[in-house]
Amino acid sequence: MSAVNKSAEDDGSFSSKVINIVFILLLLDLLGFTLILPLLPSILDHYAQTGDVVYESLQGVVDWFRDAVGIPMEKKYNTVLFGGLIGSLFSLLQFLASPITGVLADRHGRRPLLILTTLGLMSSYAVWAVSQSFSMFLLFRVIGGICKGNVSLCTAIVADLPCPKARNRGMAMIGIAFSLGFTVGPLMGAYFALRSRTTGGVFYQTPALLALAFSAADLLFIWFMLPETLTKDVKASSSECGDSRDLLSPLSLFRFSAVTKTKDSPSKERMKKLQVLGLVYFCYLFLFSGLEFTLSFLTHQRFQFTSMQQGKMFFFIGVIMALIQGGYARRIKPGHHIRAVRMAIVTLIPAFILIGLSWNMTMLYVGLALYSFAAAIVVPCLSTLVSDHGSATQKGTVMGILRSLGALARALGPVVSSSVYWIAGAPTCFLLSAASFIIPLALLRTAGKLKDE
Template identity: 80%
Template structure:
C-alpha cells in the first residue's frame, strides 16, 4: 500500500477512535447530569417543608410570575415553574462559561480543559451529596453550570477532525449520546432515589453519589483513552482568550466577533453565513425549548398525566431520537445538511400543531413521533455546518459560542412560551409557536446555496 494510502487509513482509524471516545465521554457525563431530573419536584417539596429561607425567597419570585401570567395555584405547576427557574439559572451560567471554556481549549488543548471541567463537575456532585439546605443545593447548580463544558468541548474535538464525513458521524453520535443520556439517566435517578427513601432527609444522596461515580469514571476515561486532537503547532497559533469582550458581550457572540479577530480572518461571506447559522440555531432552540417546557403543562392539564406517564412519554421521545441519530442522521452526506435541517424544522410545524390540537393520547403520540424525528436531526446537522467555520485553532471558540447561544435560547424560551401558554391558552400557544418556526426556515433560505466544504 502507498504511503498516502497508509496515511489515509491511519487518519480514518484515528477519527473512529476519537468519535467512539467522545461518545463514551459524553454519555457518562450526561448519565450523571440527568439523574436529578425526576427528583427535582421531590427535592423542591422537601425544602418547602423544611422552612428553608432561601427556598421561600425564590418561591416568592415564582409566585410573582405565576400570578402575573395566570397559572393556577397547584403543586404540579409550581414544581415545573421552580424547576424551570433553576434550569434558566443553569443555562445563563452556561451562556457565560461556554465561550470562555472553548477559547481556553484552543490555547491549552481539549483534554486538559475536559479534565478541568470534569473535576469541577465532580466537586459540584460532592456538594449535592452533602447538601442539607437549599442554599447549598443552589451552590451545586451554580458550580455545575459554570463547569459543564463537556458538551462544547466534545463538539470541538469532533470539529477538529479533518474529514467532513467523520465530523458528521461524530456530531450525530453526540446527538445520540444526548438521547440515550436523557432517556436512561432519569430512570436511574428515580430508581436509586426510591431505593434510598428510607433515609428520608437524604433521599437524593444515593443518586448524587452515583452522579459523582459517573463523573469519576468519565475523568478516568478521558485521562486514559481520549486522544488530544489539537496539535502543538495549532495551539501555538491560538491567541487564547483574545478580547474578552467578544466572549462575554451577547451582541459580539451573535456576531461571532472572536472568530474574525485573527491575522487571516474569514471572508465576509463566510462570516455572514456563520452568523446566520448562529441565528438559526438560537431561534430554533428558543422556540423548541419553550414548547418542550410547556409540554408538561399540556399533558397534565389536558390528559391528567402522572409523573410516571410523563416519564414514559419522554422515554418514547428519547428512544425515537436515538434511533434516528444512530441510523439516518449520521449517514447524511456532506452538502445535504441544510436540506436536512430545512426538512426537520418544516416537520416540526405539523408536529406541534398536532400536539396542540390533540384530543386523545393516540393523536398526542403521533405528534410526538414527528417531533422526535425532527428534533433528532436539527442540532447535529447545525453543529456539523458550524464546525466547518473558523481556522484550526478556533474550533473550540466557534463551538463554545454556538453552545452559548443555545444556552441563552434555553434560558429565555421556556419563560416566554409558558407566559403565552397561560395567557392565551394551550392551543394558541402551540399553533402560534409552530408557525413561528418559519423564522429559522426563512433564515435558512439566505444560506440555501451554502457550499459545504
C-alpha cells in the same frame, strides 16, 4: 499512491477511535447530569417543608411570575415553574461560561480543559451529596452550570477531525449519547432515589453519589484514553487574546466577533454564513425548549398525566431520537445538511399543531413522534455545519459560542412560551410556535445561498 491510502486509513482509524471515546465520555457525563431530573419535584417539596429561607425568597419570585401570567395556584404547576427557574439559572451560567471554555480549549488543548471541567463537575456533585440546605443545593447547580463544558468541548474535538464524513458521524454520535443519557439517566435516578428511601437515608444522596461516580469514571477515561486532537503548532498559533467583551456580550456572540477579530478569521461570505447558522440554532432551540417546557403543562392539564406517565412520554421521545440518530442522521452525506435541517424544521410545524390541538392520545403521540424525528436531526446537523467554519485555531471558540447561543435560547424560551401558554391558551401558544418556524426556515434559505469559499 499506497502511502496516500495508508495515511487516509490512519486518519480514518484515528477518527473512529476519537468518536468512540467521545461517545463514551459524553454518555458517562450525561448519565450523571440527568440523574437529578425526575428527583427535582421531590427535592423542591423537601426544601419547602423545611422552611428554608433561600427557598422561600425564590418562591416569592415564582409567585410573582405565576400571578403575572395567570397560572393557577396548583402544586404541580408551582413545581414546574420552580424547576424552570433553576433550569434558566443553569442555562444562563452556561451562556456565560461556554465561550470562555472554548477559547481556553483553543489555547491550551481539549484534554486539559475537559479534565478541569470534569473536576469542577465532581466538586458540584460532592456538594449535592452533602447538601443539607437549599442554598447548598443552589451552589451545586451554580458550580455545575459554570463547569458543564463537556458538551462544547466534545463537539470541538469532533470538529478537529480532518474528514467531513467523520465529523458528521461524530456529531450524530454526540446526538445518540444525548438521547441515551436523557432516556436512561432519569430512570436510574428514580430507581436509586427509591432505594435510598427504603434504606432510610436522604432520598437524593445515592443518586448524588452515583453522579459523582460517573464523573470520576469520566475523569479516568479522559486521562487514560482520550488523545489530544489539537496539535502543538495549532495551540501555539491560537494564543491571541481577544477582547473579553466578545465573549460576554450577546450581540458580539451572535456576530461571532471573537472569531472575526483574529488573523485566521474566515472570509466575509463564510462569516456571514456562520452568523446565519448561529441565528438558526438560537431560533430553533428557543422554540423547541418552549415546547419542551409547556408540554408538562399541556399533558397534566388536558390528559391528567401523572409523573410516571410523563416519564414514559419522555422515554418514548428519547428512544425515537436514538433510533433516528443511529440510523439516519449519522448517514447524511456532506453537503446535504442544510436540506436535512430544513426538512426536520418543516416536520416540526405539523408536530406543534398536532400536539397543541390534540384531543386524544393518538394525536398527541403522532405529534410527539414527528417532534422526536426533527429533534434527532437539527442539532447534530447544525453542529456539523458550524464545525466546518473557523480555522483549526478557532474550533473550540466557534463551538463554545454556538453552545452559548443555545444556552441563552434555553434560558429565554421557556419563560416566553409559558407566558403565552397561560395568557392566550395552549392551542394559540403551539400554533404561534408552529408559525414561528418560518423564521429559521427563511434563515436557512439565506444560508443555502451563501458560498463556503
